[in-house]
Amino acid sequence: MITVQNPILSGFYPDPSICAVGEDFYLVNSTFAYFPGVPIFHSKDLKNWEQIGHVLERPSQIPLEGCGHSQGIYAPTIRYHDGTFYMITTNVSGGGNFYVTAQDPKGPWSDPVWLGEEAPGIDPSLFFDEDGTCYYVGTRPNPEGVRYNGDWEIWVQELDLEKGCLTGESTKIWKGAMNGVIWPEGPHLYKKEGYYYLMIAEGGTGPDHSVTVARSRQIGGPYEGNPDNPILTHRHLGKNYPVVYVGHGDLVEAADGSWYMVMLASRREQGFTLMGRETFLAKVVWENGWPVVNPGIGKLEEHIELPMEEYPFEPKDTVYHFWQDRLPMDFVMLRNPAKNLYSLTERQGWLRLRLRTETLRDEASPAYLGVRQRHFSWQASALLDFCPEQEEEAAGLALVQSNGYHLRFEKVRNERGTPCIRIRRCENGADQKIAAAEVLDGVCVLRMVCHGLNVDFYYEQNGVKHCMARDVDIRPLSTEIAGGFTGCTVGMYASAEGAKSSGYADFGWFAYEGLSESV
16 A cells, blocks of 8 residues: 555646556646646556656647747647647637647657647547547537536537548537536546546536536446536635635546546635646446546545555656756746747856847746746746846846736846845835845856745855845735636746846756745
């Protein structure tokens, strides 16, 4: 037996989808405006997950120019059939629904097969029937006319994989379990003991989120809803329950015949969500022909006992050095990065970020490389070598929820030409001055230390440490205030703030680590 702690993927890893191949599990998540897109993880025990790549790592696969922070790549589905892995998803910022394939889940993955206007809506999934026929299942606006916000439906249609297009007629198969249901989405089909099971999310990815299920003897229906729907939700547990927004599940059968569900949920700190929607795990048993989630409990647990042998991976680095010729897989950028956005070779052992005109406030591709916030309390730091030549040239650390809501800890040159370090918080697209201090030229260390909903700021030069600000409020970066579908990332940033510049900032290392609550 092993003990699994939820979430199994902490931080901004929403909309999980999972498949099993023998004794191996593979899991993917949505990424919205971040690049590379759709991280893929591998596990043998559902506890220890190792990222093995990104499904969408070439700009040709994932056009994101100008997309909003919560646009781009929506919920993916991963499936395996007859030696091939399939990942299907939606780019809501251009192109719509598409799938890619690979023989090896580590990649390379194919260029997209776009399904066009014949596949409207979002959240596509694939189902392979026993005879090998592939079906597309998705969610779309009510084709008879949307009567209210969230008036969508689930539909299915055969997918011709040889031609890369839908074939035959599309069929509405379910609307959802609740009367006046809103946002039936995230559909997945399974087959068990002669029944087709359709599992969906409904209620919207907020406080009323839930997982419901229906079944039919025929793939095209009619589908009968589980009389015990919803089979999983936390909406009845009150606004102060620490785990909220539970929904968007996917089922997987392990090699020993046991069943599990992965789903998204958010953890709150004093009523605020900074890490976005994370990936959780639950046990599933089948009773009277229906799936039951965490039987006898009916909600997500912090710890789960699984009848498996443990297969641990090497722990994540807390300090990232830049001697390799590739960035670590943890790092993400915003939208499609410019070819010369960064360099790992121009200064050996340093990461060089170029000062682009774009800023974090723009729906563009700023010079930003970050990792996901994965803890309530954490610290992030970097060794910065940067000499700004113009007043608005800036480089340093940033905590990013979106282009409209972020926090910057950056070195600049003030109006007198003196180097200084400043803190800026952007709320609803407008910068707010928090603090500033004049410093010396040369290398410095910047450090952000977060305790729940507040961040302390430190810098160090010539071995002398300085506290610049304490208890800076980051609640504006929460889902509850900023909105959207993403959690926070923290990383390295550089910009010429709208001006043209040939300058750059060098980073000798970057560190991120979780802290105990008592630190």
